[in-house]
Amino acid sequence: MAALWITHVNVTNEEEYGKYVKLAGPALEKYGAKFLARGTRYKWMEGNERPRNVVLRFDSIEAAEACYNSPEYQHALSFAEGAAERDMVFVEIIED
DSSP states (O other): OOEEEEEEEEESOHHHHHHHHHHHHHHHHHTTOEEEEESOOOOOOSSSOOSEEEEEEESOHHHHHHHHHSHHHHHHHHHHBTTEEEEEEEEEOOOO
């Protein structure tokens, strides 16, 4: 069952987070991610607002998790740590 990887981000260090973005893209694509939203217009309704919102589609939660745990993504993620406040969730898609 397909899944969404949803991340809400508040960047606190643009330079370091830029390094994450540069490295994360190829790692995500290697594991089959398809960007559905990235830096697009949004309307925050509840909870803690984070101005950057990213939605990716993977073939499964397992594929998203494999990507997240991959050496390539973990290397990219090392640049985001301390450079952003992030909330992330993987959610299966209900398909009719």
